[in-house]
Amino acid sequence: MFYLLNKLIIVLIPIVPKFIVKIFANKYVAGVTTKEAFNVVKRLNKNNLHCTLDILGEHTSDLKQSIAISNKYQKIIQNIEKENLDCNISIKPSHIGSDISDDIFKKNINDLLESSRKYNSFIRIDMEDSKLTDLTIKTYNNNLEYKTHLGIVFQAYLKRTENDIKKLDDNANIRLCKGIYNESESIAIKNSEMINKNYLKLLEIALDKNIFVGIATHDEKIIYKSLDIIRSKNINKNKFEFQMLYGVPMNKIVKELLKENINVRIYVPYGKNWYDYSIRRIKENPNISKYIIQNLFK
Numbered sequence: 001m002f003y004l005l006n007k008l009i010i011v012l013i014p015i016v017p018k019f020i021v022k023i024f025a026n027k028y029v030a031g032v033t034t035k036e037a038f039n040v041v042k043r044l045n046k047n048n049l050h051c052t053l054d055i056l057g058e059h060t061s062d063l064k065q066s067i068a069i070s071n072k073y074q075k076i077i078q079n080i081e082k083e084n085l086d087c088n089i090s091i092k093p094s095h096i097g098s099d100i101s102d103d104i105f106k107k108n109i110n111d112l113l114e115s116s117r118k119y120n121s122f123i124r125i126d127m128e129d130s131k132l133t134d135l136t137i138k139t140y141n142n143n144l145e146y147k148t149h150l151g152i153v154f155q156a157y158l159k160r161t162e163n164d165i166k167k168l169d170d171n172a173n174i175r176l177c178k179g180i181y182n183e184s185e186s187i188a189i190k191n192s193e194m195i196n197k198n199y200l201k202l203l204e205i206a207l208d209k210n211i212f213v214g215i216a217t218h219d220e221k222i223i224y225k226s227l228d229i230i231r232s233k234n235i236n237k238n239k240f241e242f243q244m245l246y247g248v249p250m251n252k253i254v255k256e257l258l259k260e261n262i263n264v265r266i267y268v269p270y271g272k273n274w275y276d277y278s279i280r281r282i283k284e285n286p287n288i289s290k291y292i293i294q295n296l297f298k
């Protein structure tokens, strides 16, 4: 039933008027301008939530634009410090030039890392589809001199991830997520139970290597099982945090975590590309359409 509904929504969504899409996108996107996004961050900070800001967009094909986006992120890093926000940034390689050339991407990421060092900030490189996995890992490993300012993401659905995490430097900083792109069966686990099993296995491997883990999931079972693992291994609270997407209703569990003084970080996307982001998320993860429709008619 939900399968058919999801398929139907995917077919219909491109013809839904933009102002209607905006109604449900507003829940998941923190506005169009940096000022709007900063206001959301301030509100979340007041509720003891850490944040990471993401300017929506990917696959930049224009050189000038890729530099402009990198400059915008640098300004954000500067203003986060100026406004004393508890917030870091998340960037996508293809947003800051990896589709144009490796050199452009390298230059943009280096500029960002310099800003990050100067303003004592932190950059997390989001993990995009598998065409970019090698480049993203290489970028992380080539910039270990910025280690305290740089983190990477690993996807539990990729079969290669166990090996990738095992090869990581001790004390690395990762976000662990299930993975959102449609990858082929030859490289990705397709069964959701197997992905969940792998997620917890990878979490254990990372924690045993003293790696900082951002446990990025809304899956309550995974959250509680992660807590069991953390407690059984007596992991210090400064070696992990939970991460969730802005707008996903997780109030009850967030309250429980905060009560135990466990850090929670909210991923806050914003920007003029809110429409493309919303549509793509719906297409890439059909389940999201279910949540959106539920929220729309609540």
Ligand SMILES: Cc1cc2nc3c(=O)[nH]c(=O)nc-3n(C[C@H](O)[C@H](O)[C@H](O)COP(=O)(O)OP(=O)(O)OC[C@H]3O[C@@H](n4cnc5c(N)ncnc54)[C@H](O)[C@@H]3O)c2cc1C
Residues within 6 Å of the ligand: 125, 126, 127, 128, 153, 155, 175, 177, 178, 179, 180, 181, 216, 217, 218, 219, 220, 243, 244, 245, 247, 248, 249, 266, 267, 285, 287, 288, 291, 292
């Ligand atoms: C902070 C953060 C950063 C991420 N970064 C990346 C990245 O860099 N690369 C990447 O490939 N993927 C990334 N993801 C996406 C991730 O890989 C998953 O695709 C996504 O989080 C859904 O998986 P889940 O772990 O929440 O579990 P699921 O099994 O998909 O969901 C568990 C439950 O959470 C709820 N839920 C999940 N999503 C939503 C939603 N949008 N709205 C309402 N309820 C929802 C539902 O109740 C669902 O039953 C990120 C996710 C988070 C939370």
